[in-house]
Amino acid sequence: MCVLKSNELHRIFEILDRDGDGYVSVGELDWLLDKVDVGTGPDELESIMGKKSLDLHEFMLFYNSISQQCRDEGGSKEGVDEERDLIEAFKVFDLNGDGFISCEELRSVLSRLGLWEEKSGSDCRSMIYEFDTNSDGLLDFDEFKNMMLRTNH
Known part of the structure; x- marks a missing residue:
């Protein structure tokens, strides 16, 4: 977590x-x-x-x-639970179920949750770019996982 x-x-x-x-x-x-x-x-x-x-x-x-x-519940079970939680979170963002999170999907979910403000000047492309290791403009599960588990940014 x-x-x-x-x-x-x-x-x-x-x-x-x-x-x-x-x-x-x-x-x-x-x-x-x-x-x-x-x-x-x-x-x-x-x-x-x-x-x-x-x-x-x-x-x-x-x-x-x-x-x-x-x-506290951690132990060896923690990694399994964390992975399952990340998979569920990924599914929330992957609106079309293609296995990738696009800029449009990211913006849509963040807007639905009230976490996206168009006037903020933020660009979801730059948010994706930071973790898009293969430079395809999309986040796959591993890239999403790295983004979610980041410690300092």
Whole structure:
């Protein structure tokens, strides 16, 4: 699992807090999970979260708790789970199922998740280029995996 920095968690929190009330609710988190086809219902989420909504500090503690549990469960199983998670994440981005992520697919998924702003000046081609080792303008699974497992960029 790729560990997120606090500024990345803060940005995710702001995106998830769709109503701007300073809390991420079960419904808002369920919205995200639904967008990435993770079948967790509101009741299960509330059970996992331990309450109906989290402020930023609680959200960060919640993320850290889940991250730590994943690391603690580790062992030889961790690599298998990580690989399976990456395959599922890859499928979310590979919209046409051809085994590659194109610039258009990347932009579409990031937009759907509320993580892409056209006015930002970012270009998904440059995002892909950084990890596109065979220079075909697409990300295959191994390139995607390297991107997701990067430690410092």
